Amino acid sequence: MDELQELDSRFAQIRKELADNDLTKFRESFLDLHIYEQGQFYQSITEEERALMYSYLSPKELADMFDLIEEDKETLKEYLSEMRPSYAAQMLASMYTDNAVDFLNLLGKKETNKYLSLMSNEDVAEIRELLHYEDDTAGSIMTTEYVSIVANQTVRSAMYVLKNEADMAETIYYIYVINQEEQLVGVISLRDLIVNEDDTLISEIMSERVIAVHVGDDQVDVAQTFRDYDFLALPVIDYDDRLLGIVTVDDIIDVIDEEATSDYSGLAGVNVEEVSENPVKAATRRLPWLITLLFLGMATATLISKYEVLVSEASILAVFISLITGTAGNAGTQSLAVAVRRLAMNDDKKNNFLTIVVGEVLTGLVTGAITGITIFLIVTVWKGNPTLGFVIGIAMMAAITVANLAGSLIPMLMDRLGFDPAVASGPFITTLSDLTSVLIYFNIASLFMSHFM
Amino acid sequence: MDELQELDSRFAQIRKELADNDLTKFRESFLDLHIYEQGQFYQSITEEERALMYSYLSPKELADMFDLIEEDKETLKEYLSEMRPSYAAQMLASMYTDNAVDFLNLLGKKETNKYLSLMSNEDVAEIRELLHYEDDTAGSIMTTEYVSIVANQTVRSAMYVLKNEADMAETIYYIYVINQEEQLVGVISLRDLIVNEDDTLISEIMSERVIAVHVGDDQVDVAQTFRDYDFLALPVIDYDDRLLGIVTVDDIIDVIDEEATSDYSGLAGVNVEEVSENPVKAATRRLPWLITLLFLGMATATLISKYEVLVSEASILAVFISLITGTAGNAGTQSLAVAVRRLAMNDDKKNNFLTIVVGEVLTGLVTGAITGITIFLIVTVWKGNPTLGFVIGIAMMAAITVANLAGSLIPMLMDRLGFDPAVASGPFITTLSDLTSVLIYFNIASLFMSHFM
The missing domain is CATH 3.10.580.10 (CBS-domain)
Incomplete structure (x- = not known):
């Protein structure tokens, strides 16, 4: 807490020096800050104050600070547009090339060309060399300053x-x-x-x-x-x-x-990186997934609708729908997470397609058997109906096994087809497993219908 | 591929030198490997071959390699037990202290004391100094070799x-x-x-x-x-x-x-770190969560059971149970992931309790309204029953809003109470949201029962 307060009072002091037009003192105290703190200061002041900074600091001095700044496209554009174009270009040219290229990629082609046209041929050559590497490759994150x-x-x-x-x-x-x-x-x-x-x-x-x-x-x-x-x-x-x-x-x-965030986002079916204060914007980003999954869920609803007669005769069946789909969904999510993780570990020996999928199905059989026996006992005691308990138990076991199969098979297939397996989200697997679980449940229930009613 | 093959043939060569008892050549080629590769070699050979290595290499030389080895408790114990105890102790003492302490923490108190008793007083003091720091603090990951x-x-x-x-x-x-x-x-x-x-x-x-x-x-x-x-x-x-x-x-x-893995594990309700080839072991680790959630799911089943008469009169209601619980669960998982992420960002200004929870509820209202209208249209067209469509739509909207509330409120509360918010798993939120969704759905359905039948 003390350190934060100390930094705050330093910042206040530097702002005062800026307001007083005290170039010497400002430069002394500002350049004494750690580069990261310089960035914090810069991001905390007004546009007018920043305008003064551009006249007090060389493009090179500003570049050191910009090397550590992480900003979104809009803010970055704003900062650069506050500077004279030639100053901004020189600042970009003085940054480490990999960081300058990151910024230029963010700004887009038009802005990039504007700034490049204001740089020396040598600087342009260096930047152009890095600009053409594909995203997510070693080339795209390397720098030439070695x-x-x-x-x-x-x-x-x-x-x-x-x-x-x-x-x-x-x-x-x-x-x-x-x-x-x-x-x-x-x-x-x-x-x-x-x-x-x-x-x-x-x-x-x-x-x-x-x-x-x-x-x-x-x-x-x-x-x-x-x-x-x-x-x-x-x-x-x-x-x-x-x-x-x-x-x-x-x-x-x-x-x-970045990778951790993307895996985490994949599992949740939402891009957690783009955090927004605005509920409408946030909703806009989440809706595509939700609506897509709603349509997949409609398949499940249509399926249940085929069994409406069965349900009207044995309304007790409705009681266990969400228990079976829910539990199978939980098991499928576990399988998914383990499979995606094992793929990420990049260990070819252990990542044999069959080893993982068969392993997950066997795990599903074991967890399914124990969960099935548990629910069999609960239903038998609760409803006093062992046959019903048996139907629910068997359906639970089968639904969990199939959920584990889907949870492991789908990311493995995506990986084989060259897609990022982490995109197979948890919500997708649970929604898909709803469908298979309902199918299994009602089929088994129809089979034993005459016995438990 | 070429590099891997080159390394493989190097390894074969070194094994041959070991088999030939050619101390000079073995030392030359082994010590020419990068330390990480030395570890790969060591982990790839037989116990007999390793025994030879202990006589050909000094404890210090082995320590450099062990500094980069990441192994589980059992394998580590095995390696150390193959060495003479005094050799093992000297090896541990020659490692960077933070790494040696990591190993000793893994081995447990008894083994730690055994090895400490064989070290010099100075080495013991250095290790003891680091041994007592609490897990997950700066002290537990620091080293004294500066x-x-x-x-x-x-x-x-x-x-x-x-x-x-x-x-x-x-x-x-x-x-x-x-x-x-x-x-x-x-x-x-x-x-x-x-x-x-x-x-x-x-x-x-x-x-x-x-x-x-x-x-x-x-x-x-x-x-x-x-x-x-x-x-x-x-x-x-x-x-x-x-x-x-x-x-x-x-x-x-x-x-x-470690943190990324723990967040990812939390969201999936399974520890993805402990990957096991053995389905029974894997099942043992997943069952506690599945069974706990099964009991929570039983609450939902009991609730539906109270509405059995309603369902037997209007079996059409059963058709939409999984659609509503599923969609709300998906929305709740999104809220959970965003809330956990924002807490992890550690930005106090943006992490205001109310800001996040109110933001998520508002996002839930927007996504819920649009999803609700979509399902209203689908049901109206599909079943030709606008009143039923209205009931499903309103229930969907309310269920999604409540799921967003739960998905953000629970991790926030856990954080306030000093728990890791990432422990609030996706499966927990979906199972909880099943309960609230069913409650909302059947209450709204009862209200409008006379109108849509």
Whole structure:
């Protein structure tokens, strides 16, 4: 709490310096903030105050702050439109290229071309190089600000290169060794440079077995490599082993968050990322799923409608509809979550199609049997009707088994067909399992009708 | 694919060297592997082969590999029991302390004491220091292998300290500056050391506004600080500002994964982490939830049972039970996911209790109205009965609104009461919403009974 208050009073102080037009003091206190806090400050002030900031800070100084800002398209457009276009372009050019490209992708083609036309040819080339990579690939999250050296030099000369390039590079903690064809041939960490003698040759101490990712690799696989090896950065190469860029761990944390959010959203059938204060907007985003599922649910209603005569004769059957569909839906959701998770684990040995689906069906049989026996006992005692209990119990067991089959089979099939299995949402599985459960329930009930009435 | 094959043939080669008792060649090729690959190799061979490894490698060499191994309790116990106890103890003592403590926590008290009794007093003290921190706090994920210096020295002498301690420290990319009371007074990155002149004083270039976390802070908050500031490591202090340890970004990735898995598991009502090949084991873990929800579902069944006479008179009502409970359940799951997510975002301004719950109820009214009108039209056309359509439509709208209320209110209440809101699972919300939906549906139906029959 103390720290937050301290930051608040600092912010108040800086706003005052801005209001007083005290350039020197403002620069001193503002630049003393951590870059993230600079962004917090910037986002907390008025448009007029921001306009003053643009005249007090260089595009490069603003760029450092923008490297850490995460904003939506509208706010970003607003910020950039407040600056003179040439100032904004220079600011974008001074950012780390991967972050600038993220912003430009958000802004769209027209704005991008506007800003690119105001940059130097060199900056445009760098940005264009990254702009064309497909979403969700290593190429789309890499940056070109890395340090590379050649192998036939000493630790001393490598340290000299490093000192000169430190200001430009996103990380200086790994130095990549390339040959004349720009192919990646080795890597050395700054730690290794520091502990070795100044006269040691790089070729002697560099690691020649470099773990690298290909530019077209899925970002999820890149994240897994980071997890496995505990790296802070990974080099990105093309199919001729040429070094194109690096991916840094902060971008990987974003990837991991993004994937987790998308899996979570998938399971719930709602995009939890787009949180809105506006109920109408929120409803607009949720309705497509709800209405689609309503139509799928209509299939279940139509099916029950075929058994209306049965229900009017044995109204007791209506009592257990929601219990059976509900429980089977719960079991199906469990299967779905486990299957999606196992697919995400990316372990080919354990992810055999049959292993997972058969495993889930067997699990369904066991949980179904025990749940079925439980409900059999409950109904027998409650209604004093063992035959009815038997019908409900058997239907429950079958419905759960089929729900587990659907819950595992559907994501597996989607994965095989090249779709993201996480899109098979929990609500979809429960709605589908409503249909199969009702079908099973009424068929079994018709069969034993004469016995329990 | 090529790389995997290359690794496979390397592994085959190393196994051969092991079988040939060729100590020199084995050590050369094994130690040339990346540490993560060493672990992969170790986990892929037989117990006899591993026994040979223990005689060919020092405990320290094995410790580097164990730092990256992630294993369950049973496998870990097996590995350690294969080693001589003193070798295992020395191996544990040579690991980074945070990782060794993770292993010991997994092994349990008895085993921990066995290994501690075989370590030096110094190692025991280091481990004991970390063993007592509560789960999920900064203290439980920090390590004590950091580099600290005092302020009144030059860059040159700081670099000298760094060189000497580089081998022991988990990261050398941040150097922490402490005073005589061991209080944290500054931080300097290795990047800063490198770009500054050798004679510069540390006190001149260090940053005095150090972002640090407290030892008792929740690990989720620590992860958020990493996300905000893009740090590679953060210092951990006690309430007298004394430096106790550091948290590194690789541990934070584990925390983020853990939280995502736990949220995902919560939503599905199943622990997706404990994936088992054995259907009986898997069933044992899922049944508690399923049976608990079955009993909650029995409340719904009992409720419907009260309306059995109504159903026998108007069997058409049974047709729409699963449609209404299903759709409301879907809407409730969406609300739940959004509410849990917003709580996780940790933004106090937006997380006002009333803002979220009222927002969800309003969203429920809008989605409910549109879904209600849709089903009204469908039923009117399908059954040619506008009054019945009206009853179903109104019931749908009310059921969805109440489901949104439950879906947001329950996680908010749990959060207020100090529980993890993510434990409020999707299946729980859908089962609860079945109950309220049925209650709403039959009450509205009774009211209009005389009109639609």
